[in-house]
Amino acid sequence: PPLIGLRIWVPMGPMVFRFRGTVYDRAADADIRVKSDAQINALYLRKQNYYTERRVYPWVTEQDLRLDLIPRVKSMILVNRMNHPWLSLEVDELFRSSRLYSRDPETGKEGFTVAAIMLFGKDDLILDVSPAYRTDAVLRRESVDRYDDRLVVKTNLLEAYDLLVGFCEKWLPDSFALEGMQRVSARDVIVRELVSNALIHRKFISPYIAKLVIDEEGIRTKNASRSLYSGPLTPDNLDPTPKNPIIANFFSQIGRAEELGSGTRNIFKYSRLYSGQDPELEDGDFFKAFVPVPGASGRPRNAAGYESGTESVVMAMLAERDSVTASEVARFTNASARTVRRRLGAMVEKGVLVTTAGGRSTSYRLP
Template identity: 50%
Template structure:
C-alpha cells in the first residue's frame, strides 16, 4: 500500500474493518483489543501513527522495528491471547511521515485478550460477556471460509495455468461434455469460484483457494508459509523414519505425489464388487489424501501429516471443527470446510459428494484390514485406518487376497537433509503419476523391451555418480520413482551392480564378471 491508496481510507475514517491508533514508543493495550475484535469479526487494518480524525501524526522511525517486534511478541504471548491471532505489518510513507499498517485476518477461532472476548461493532471494540453472544460468535466462525480471502494484487502469471489443460481433460473424463473444456483460462477460474468478489470486503481478485490449487510454489510459500504435508514411513527405524516426503506444492500435484508415495509402501489387495475388481488400498489412499487437501485450515501453522506406521495409516490436519470427538458413520453430518476447493476436486474426479469420503473409508477398511477406521474431529482432525501387513505375498489369514507391493528391505532410505538440498528430489508429479496408475495389460511386455536401454542409462549414471539415489536417477531420466527403482533392482538381481555401505550413505559399484558380489 502507498500514500495514494491510504488517502481515501483516511478520508472515510474508522469503520468495522479500519481503526486508527496513535503510537508512541510501543502500541497501547487498546491496540491489541482491536486485534482481538478484528480476528473475531471480518478482519481489518489498524493504522499506527494516525489520530481518530484521520490526521497522520506518524510514528518515530527509530522505534519502528521495536514497535513491530512488540506486536509479534504480544500476540504470541499465551498469557495474553488464548489463541495467537495472525498479523502482518506494512510500512507506509505518507507526506514525509511513517505509518505502520497492521493487517489482521479473520481467524478460524474465537480469540480472547487478557481473558476478555472482543467483537467489532461498527468502529467500536465491544466486550462480549453474554454466553448467547459468545455462542453466536462461534456460529459465525463456522460460516467463515478462509479460502475466500481475496488477494487483489495477484496476477495470472502467479499461477500454474500450464496445469489447466490437464484439469480440463480430467473434468471431461469425469463428466463428458464438461463446460470447462470450452472455456479459456480466466473463464475457468471464474467458473470454479477461484476469481471473483468477496462480498464481505468488496474486494475482487484471485482468492486463497486459487493460490492453493494452482499457485506457483513461490507464491504459495509467501501467502501460506506454514503450508506443507509431511509424509513419513516409520516401520523399521522407529527413532527417525524409513522414508520421508515433504510436499509444499499446489494441491493438484500434491495429491498425485502423496498418493504415489503411499501406494509404494502400502500392500495392495483386490476385491470383487459385482463383476468389477477394485483396490481397497487405492480408494482408502484417495479418500485420506483428498481429505488432507480439501478439508484443512490453510491459515493454521499446524502442518498436515500422512504417517505410515506399523499399526496402519494416520493422518492429521488443522480443522475448523463444529464437533469435538470421534465421528460415527450412523450420526455423521458432513460440513464443507473449503467449499471452493472441494467443488474443484469433485469436478476433476479427485473427490465425490460431501460425506462420501467417510462412507468409503468405512466400506473399504474392513476388507482391507478387517477393522473399521477411527476418525476424530476437533481443532486437529485425525484419521486412522488399520493396515494388515503381508508376509510372503499373501495377506495374513486370507490366502485369497493378492498383494502387489511387498516392501523391498534394501530400498534406500532418503535422508531429510539430502531432500532439502535438492527440492526436486521428490516423487514425480501429476503427469507421471497418472501414467503409472494406468492398468495397461501391455505394460510388462513394453518394459521388457525397453529395459536394456534403461538399465544402460542407470549404469552410466552410476559411473558418473556412484552415490546417486533412486530419486536423483528418476529426475535425470525423467521417469517415475518406481520405474527407476525397478531398474536398479533388476541390475542387482542380475549381479550387475551391488550396494556398498549403508542404504543411506552408501554407494553403488558396477561388477565385472570376475568380481563377486559382497551383498
C-alpha cells in the same frame, strides 16, 4: 428439599455461548471450560462463517499461477463428464466460473482467491500466502524413532495430490479384495479419500503442518480442521460440514473427490474390505484418521504398549491388576478423565465391568 438440577441442551452452531461469564466448548458429548484468550480466539475462528479460501489477493496475477495445469485439469474433467461446461471456457472464464477469481465479501475487492492460489499457485506464491503450508509424509517401520522414507510436499494441491498418492501406493500393500463379484483396489480408494481430505478440508491459515504417517499398524493422517463438531466420526453420526467448499467442489469436478460425507462412508466400507477392521476418525480442531493395513493388529498402541481404545486399555490393565480408576486409564488414552468415566460407565451398563466405590474415587474391576 432435594436439589433439583437444570440441564440445558445447546445445539451445535456458529454461536459462542457463555454461562455466568464462562465460555464452554463441546468435545464429543463433554463440556469443556475455555479459559485462555488463545483458546477463545480459536473457538471464534472455528465457528465463524467466513471461509478463508475466499480471501482475495488483488496483487496476484495470472503470471503467478501454474496455467500449464489447465489442459490437464480439462482432460481430467473430460474423463468424468464429456459435456462439462468448464471444457469450453477460456482461462479467465474458468477461474470466474469456479469462484477462484471473485469479489472479497469483506473488502469488495476483486482478484484471485486463496483457493486459486492453493490449487494453481507457484510454490513461491503459496509460501507467501500460507508460510506453514506443507504435508509431511513419513514411513516408519524399521526406524520408528526417526523414519525410513520421507516426502515433504509444499506445492499446489493438484500436484500435491499426485505426490502423496504415489508415496502411499509405494509403501502400502495392495491386497486382494472383492466387492460383490468384482475385484477392487480397496487401498487405492482409501488412499484417495485420506489424501483428498488432508488437502482440501484443512485450515490453510493454521501453523500446524499436516502429517501422513505409514507404520506397521496402518496409515495415519492429521491436519488442522475447522469443525463445529468435536469427537469420533462414524457413518451413523456423520454430519458433514464443508471446510473449503470452493476447493472441495473443484476436486469434485475433476473426479478427485465425491459429495460431502461420502469420503467417511468410503473409508469405513473399504477399510473393512482392506483389512477386515474399522478405521478411526476424529474431527475437531484437528482431523485425525487411522486406517489399519492387512495383517496388522489394527489399532495404534501407546508408549505403554496398550492399544489406544479405552476398552482395550481397560482390559489390558485389568489383566495386570485387580482394579483401575478413570484417571489411571486416561493416562494411556487421548481422552479426558471425564470422557473415560463416561466410557467406563457404558462398560458397567453392558456388564463388562463392576464398580467398587463411589464418586471420583470410583474404581472398576471385572465382574
